[in-house]
Amino acid sequence: MISKGYLFRQLLVNNPYVFTTGVYTPIQAKIAEMVGLKCVYMSGYSCAVGYLGRADLGFPTMTEMTTWAKYIANVTTLPVIADADDGYGNALIMTRTVQEFEKTGVAGIHIEDQRVPKRCGHLAGKTILSREEACGKVRAAVDSKVDPDFFIIARTDAESCIGGSLEESIERGKLYYASGADMIWPEFGRPDREPVVRFAEGIKKVYPDVPLG
Numbered sequence: 429m430i431s432k433g434y435l436f437r438q439l440l441v442n443n444p445y446v447f448t449t450g451v452y453t454p455i456q457a458k459i460a461e462m463v464g465l466k467c468v469y470m471s472g473y474s475c476a477v478g479y480l481g482r483a484d485l486g487f488p489t490m491t492e493m494t495t496w497a498k499y500i501a502n503v504t505t506l507p508v509i510a511d512a513d514d515g516y517g518n519a520l521i522m523t524r525t526v527q528e529f530e531k532t533g534v535a536g537i538h539i540e541d542q543r544v545p546k547r548c549g550h551l552a553g554k555t556i557l558s559r560e561e562a563c564g565k566v567r568a569a570v571d572s573k574v575d576p577d578f579f580i581i582a583r584t585d586a587e588s589c590i591g592g593s594l595e596e597s598i599e600r601g602k603l604y605y606a607s608g609a610d611m612i613w614p615e616f617g618r619p620d621r622e623p624v625v626r627f628a629e630g631i632k633k634v635y636p637d638v639p640l641g
Contacts, residue, residue, distance in 0.1 A: 432535035433577035436507035437610075439466055440639050452478045452496065454503040461504050467535070470500055472511030473548055484548035490516040490525055498532035507535035509581065514546045515539045519564045523572035526580075536579025538613060538641070539569055541586070541600065550617045554589040559600060563607045570608035581641055582609035587627075588617035598630035605631070605638050613641030 439446050443466070450471030451457050457468045473484040475496055480487055490512075497510040510529055515522040522539070529537050540546060541562040543555045556562070562584075569580050582604035587597035601612040614627045628640055 431575050431577050432501070432507040432533060433575055433579050436467060436509070436535040436579050437577055439507065448509075450474050451500065454499050457500045457504045457506070457508070461506050465506065467507045467509065468500065468504060470497055470508055470510040470534070472513055475511070484551075486513060486544070486546045488513075490528060494528045494532050497529060497534050501533035508533075509579065510534045510537045512537035512539050514542050514544065515565055515569065519561075519568035522565050522568040526569050526572045526578070527574065530574055530578055536581060536610070537569075538581035538583050539565065540583045540615075541565075541604075542589075554585050556585055556589045556592070559603060562600065563603050566604050566607040566609050579610050580608070581611040581613050582607075583613040583615055583641070585615045585617075587623065588615055594623050594626060598627055601627065601631045601638075602634055605635050611639040611641050 446466055448465055448467045448469045449460060450469050451460060452471055452474035460468050472488065475488050475493065476482050476484045497508065501508045512525055512529060515525045541556045543557055547554050566582050584597050584600040584604065586592050586600050587594050597614050601614060605612055612631060616623055631638055631640065
């Protein structure tokens with residue numbers, strides 16, 4: 429049986445860009461499929477607001493997020509990427525997080541390098557883990573996969589955190605990819621195009637084939 433992770437990887441191989449939208453309910457995933465999107469992103473922000481009526485400050489638990497992910501993955505043939513926040517703990521907990529999300533049928537997850545308590549990527553006041561600890565969590569996520577095609581996206585908030593910089597974001601992107609992440613996602617928290625371009629150029633000087641989210 430072809431896994432959703434494999435299907436997502438084929439999308440990246442066969443398309444110059446893959447567009448999606450954030451959803452938090454099964455019916456939204458069905459609508460995304462009906463209008464022609466090729467994959468679905470389960471948004472942690474949307475889940476926090478839509479299900480709990482709370483801000484995106486880490487309120488949803490791993491159990492809640494995997495339950496909602498399963499409902500969404502079960503109604504669509506599209507690959508689903510789920511927001512797994514900071515993995516809900518340290519590197520040890522990350523191993524279980526990956527295993528539980530794999531059971532839901534999603535194609536992959538994204539994980540962040542924020543410290544607890546995590547905050548929405550667009551909010552001020554974020555702090556991040558050390559490079560060593562963040563890389564350890566990425567390696568733990570990769571090593572705990574059962575399906576080799578299960579897709580791990582490593583997000584860095586290094587540019588938009590307290591005392592952050594674009595240079596640190598680029599360096600962490602390189603480290604996370606070297607640690608086994610399948611894709612790197614830089615969170616800038618603002619719509620400026622220039623830092624996005626500079627990030628992509630900085631990463632691709634070393635890893636020209638790395639997918640960027």
